[in-house]
Amino acid sequence: MDWSLVLNWAFVVALFTAAIRLAVPVLLATLGEFVTERSGILNLGPDGVMVVGGVAGFLVAYFTQTGPLAAASSWLGLLAGAGAGMLMGLIVSVFAVTLRADQVITGVTLVVFGHGMANYIYRQQFSSLTARTAGLPPFEVPLLSRIPVIGDILFKHDATVYMTVILVVLVWYFLEHTTWGLSIRAVGENPAAGETSGLRVAAVRYAATLIGTALAGLGGAVLTVVQLRMFREGIMGGRGWIAVALVIFARWKPGLALVGALLFGLADAVQYRIQALSQVGRGAGAIPYEFLLMLPYVLTILALLARSNRRGQAQAPEVLGRPYVKGEM
Amino acid sequence: MTAANLEEKRTVPPQPRRWLITLGAPLAGVLAGLAIGALLILLAGANPFEAYATMMRGAFGGRRQIEETLLKTAPLLLMGLGLTAAFRARVWNIGGEGQYYMGALAGGVIALNFADQWPRPLLIVAMLLAGAIGGALWAAVAGLFRIRRGINEIISTLMLNYIAILFMEYVARGPLQEPGGYLPESAQLAAAARLPTLFGSRVHIGVIIALVMIPLVYALLWSTPLGFRLRAVGSRASVARYAGIKVERLIMFALMFSGALGGLAGIMEVSSLHTRLKGGISGDYGFSGILVALLGRMHPVGVAVAAVFFAALTIGAQSMHVVYQLPVALAGAVQAVVVLCVLAADAIAHGKMNRGQ
Numbered sequence: 001m002d003w004s005l006v007l008n009w010a011f012v013v014a015l016f017t018a019a020i021r022l023a024v025p026v027l028l029a030t031l032g033e034f035v036t037e038r039s040g041i042l043n044l045g046p047d048g049v050m051v052v053g054g055v056a057g058f059l060v061a062y063f064t065q066t067g068p069l070a071a072a073s074s075w076l077g078l079l080a081g082a083g084a085g086m087l088m089g090l091i092v093s094v095f096a097v098t099l100r101a102d103q104v105i106t107g108v109t110l111v112v113f114g115h116g117m118a119n120y121i122y123r124q125q126f127s128s129l130t131a132r133t134a135g136l137p138p139f140e141v142p143l144l145s146r147i148p149v150i151g152d153i154l155f156k157h158d159a160t161v162y163m164t165v166i167l168v169v170l171v172w173y174f175l176e177h178t179t180w181g182l183s184i185r186a187v188g189e190n191p192a193a194g195e196t197s198g199l200r201v202a203a204v205r206y207a208a209t210l211i212g213t214a215l216a217g218l219g220g221a222v223l224t225v226v227q228l229r230m231f232r233e234g235i236m237g238g239r240g241w242i243a244v245a246l247v248i249f250a251r252w253k254p255g256l257a258l259v260g261a262l263l264f265g266l267a268d269a270v271q272y273r274i275q276a277l278s279q280v281g282r283g284a285g286a287i288p289y290e291f292l293l294m295l296p297y298v299l300t301i302l303a304l305l306a307r308s309n310r311r312g313q314a315q316a317p318e319v320l321g322r323p324y325v326k327g328e329m
Numbered sequence: 330m331t332a333a334n335l336e337e338k339r340t341v342p343p344q345p346r347r348w349l350i351t352l353g354a355p356l357a358g359v360l361a362g363l364a365i366g367a368l369l370i371l372l373a374g375a376n377p378f379e380a381y382a383t384m385m386r387g388a389f390g391g392r393r394q395i396e397e398t399l400l401k402t403a404p405l406l407l408m409g410l411g412l413t414a415a416f417r418a419r420v421w422n423i424g425g426e427g428q429y430y431m432g433a434l435a436g437g438v439i440a441l442n443f444a445d446q447w448p449r450p451l452l453i454v455a456m457l458l459a460g461a462i463g464g465a466l467w468a469a470v471a472g473l474f475r476i477r478r479g480i481n482e483i484i485s486t487l488m489l490n491y492i493a494i495l496f497m498e499y500v501a502r503g504p505l506q507e508p509g510g511y512l513p514e515s516a517q518l519a520a521a522a523r524l525p526t527l528f529g530s531r532v533h534i535g536v537i538i539a540l541v542m543i544p545l546v547y548a549l550l551w552s553t554p555l556g557f558r559l560r561a562v563g564s565r566a567s568v569a570r571y572a573g574i575k576v577e578r579l580i581m582f583a584l585m586f587s588g589a590l591g592g593l594a595g596i597m598e599v600s601s602l603h604t605r606l607k608g609g610i611s612g613d614y615g616f617s618g619i620l621v622a623l624l625g626r627m628h629p630v631g632v633a634v635a636a637v638f639f640a641a642l643t644i645g646a647q648s649m650h651v652v653y654q655l656p657v658a659l660a661g662a663v664q665a666v667v668v669l670c671v672l673a674a675d676a677i678a679h680g681k682m683n684r685g686q
Contacts, residue, residue, distance in 0.1 A: 036564055091669070099676035104483070105623060106672055112616045115663035116658065123656030124373055233658075237409065238491055245484045290499035297488040301474070304485070308478040 009149070015269050016153045021227065021270075021289040023078040023265025024164045025050070029243035030250075030257050031171050032085075037247055038175060039208030040188035041096050042321035044107025044218045047116020047240025053217025055118040055291060056080030059125060061094070061221075074136050077225040078160070078218060085217015086210050093209040097202050100323035111240070119233050132248040133229045136160065158222030160222045172254050184208045188317035191324040201324050216240065225314040242300050249303045252317070260303060267295040279290040339531075354674035355631070356626060359638070361674075362667030364519065375653045387648025388641035396531050400601070401640035403539040404429075404594035405509070408618025409625060409632040410546045411590030418559040420583040425591045426470060426487025427493035427614025427666060428464035432592020433599045434497055435463025437606040440599075444519035452521055457538075457594055464592015465585040467493060472584040474596050476577040482584065490600065490615065498608040505606055514607035524601045537596035540633075547629040559583060583667065591615065613661070614641075620668045639664055 029046045036043045041111040043049075061077025088110070095106040145155035175181035182195060183204050186194040191201045223239070224231050242264055250256035271292040349503035388398045408425050415422045436456040443452055461668075472491055474480040502513035510516070524533035550556035561569040562579050570576050594614060603610045621639055625632030646660035 040481045095672065095676065099673060100679075101672055101676035106669075107669050108421065108423055108483070108619060108664060109672060111624065112620060113662075113669055116661035116663075119658040120369065120656055120662040123658045236453075238487060241484060246487075248481070248484070264472045288499050288503060290502075293581040294492050294495050297491040301480075301485060301488050304480045305474065305478055308480050 018268040018269035022268040025223040025263040027261035029216040030220030030246045032212035036212030037197030040319045045110035048111035049216040050240045051118040053081035053085040054220035056084030057221025058224040061225045081221020082214040082218040085213040089210040089213025267299045350678040355495040358671030361670040366663035382646030388645040403536045406539040407590045407594040411587035412622040415583040415587040418583040419563040427490035428588040429589035429595035430466035430493040432460035432464035433595035436460030440522035444522045460596025461589040465589040468584040472581040501607045504535025507641030514605045639686025
């Protein structure tokens with residue numbers, strides 16, 4: 001392959017633009033998982049939540065494309081994705097909080113459940129994979145989008161990118177600077193003490209799980225409704241699991257989660273971009289595209305390796321993954 | 330998500346009612362799961378009773394149907410049994426898919442290169458061994474990450490799935506592509522490299538091997554010191570460590586053992602069904618294997634029953650698809666619903682008992 005195709009400004013700008021875009025679904029799921037785990041619930045189901053949000057969002061966006069709601073179809077799809085995510089979240093919380101079931105086992109099962117349901121629902125509506133949604137047009141931020149390079153990379157995205165940035169700030173503020181956020185962190189660190197000071201542990205954990213899964217469902221819908229504008233089996237490509245990994249990678253620091261999601265987006269973008277190029281520059285020296293497709297997964301493992309040590313993660317919420325039984329701790 | 334977080338105290342229910350939960354929860358789960366499946370069928374505009382009857386006939390209605398169900402049972406059973414050993418030690422290998430592919434690849438390479446040089450018995454044994462070793466080594470990668478760097482195996486085995494599948498797609502299109510072929514697949518395996526079949530049916534020795542594994546895994550878990558240690562690590566790793574058990578080695582064993590059975594399933598399916606190395610040869614056995622192990626209560630006999638049930642659902646769903654145009658994916662949805670219901674029934678039963686004490 002011809003490396004001069006890669007080493008030029010236009011390519012770099014396109015690469016980083018795509019990286020930011022592609023980081024969005026996984027970032028939303030990471031953000032959600034962050035909130036949920038802060039409350040002490042280990043939800044291993046984001047991949048299942050995302051795919052259910054993805055299929056629900058896709059169907060709603062697709063079927064509202066024609067008719068009176070056509071102008072809002074993408075947004076209705078995104079809303080449906082978040083809603084479907086919360087339905088999955090309800091299952092997660094019933095198992096984790098009310099039934100006090102093993103969170104690892106139910107999480108893994110929920111992922112298989114989500115994929116099975118999503119595939120069934122999609123196949124039940126469509127016999128082929130040709131259906132497409134309209135997606136959202138790019139929105140050029142006035143003035144800022146005219147800054148050379150930076151404007152191209154940061155300020156010419158579709159609205160979901162800006163929405164995600166706002167959500168990141170909101171969730172960070174909510175967790176760190178509001179009483180509700182404090183409650184979530186309190187039941188994740190010491191539920192018994194929280195209970196004593198008047199918190200309803202179960203209610204707080206339900207809320208944290210529903211917020212988390214709404215975000216994951218929204219992430220799945222962004223991918224299917226706006227970015228790929230289609231649904232097919234396996235479309236999440238393990239993004240929900242990468243979100244779980246990013247929370248570990250970030251060691252419960254939101255800033256690092258953001259960096260991690262952008263790194264994932266970059267790996268994904270490199271993969272798409274170079275693949276597009278090697279269609280042109282085929283021949284000796286071309287990197288087989290399967291190896292490029294492996295990049296996000298290899299990167300996830302490398303990220304965990306880089307941040308790991310034998311002692312595990314020090315910053316994890318104290319009671320993560322352990323059900324709370326009144327008076328037991 | 331450290332190992333310590335994932336371990337939790339398990340209350341053992343009092344003996345007399347234990348069997349009731351052991352059998353009652355899966356039965357209740359299966360009934361609830363089938364009921365929700367019936368609802369899905371109803372929503373799709375078909376008659377659930379007729380659809381289920383079609384499924385039954387499709388899975389057990391005749392000699393050919395029973396053969397198909399048995400053939401489908403073998404990989405599910407192998408996966409489920411391997412994962413049973415791992416889950417008993419609370420080692421969460423969800424990389425069955427990747428181990429299946431790497432087993433298929435390792436065994437397939439033997440088959441492609443030595444089919445015309447080695448006598449058939451040697452060839453078949455070598456293929457199966459290579460399959461098991463391929464799967465075990467791929468799982469060992471996650472084992473190394475876990476014991477050397479403390480990386481949770483749930484994430485690493487899952488990431489390794491994608492890497493293994495993509496690697497298979499690469500070799501099937503690249504170095505192992507059929508000479509002169511256009512499709513992304515290897516040459517067809519020689520007749521000698523197909524698993525021998527039995528009694529003039531399509532049932533092959535892989536089914537027998539899977540069945541033999543039932544008592545073997547039972548013996549491993551309940552009659553060997555190794556099995557005792559695995560279960561000890563599963564119930565309380567910290568206590569097991571104080572008792573002098575080398576927890577790291579057991580984690581490695583649990584991963585490699587389940588990986589080996591996954592790899593074995595992979596080469597068996599390639600040798601008997603697909604006959605070529607290529608992408609898309611698994612049908613999600615890595616994940617349905619998890620459900621099989623859970624539905625079977627991580628007990629070899631239960632796992633066998635669960636594997637037959639899952640195989641029947643999958644084969645039956647194909648007939649249902651032909652007759653009612655219901656998506657085959659229904660089987661996958663119902664399977665997961667069944668296991669969720671079992672987990673719920675389990676937790677409810679446990680919760681009641683904890684309060685009763």
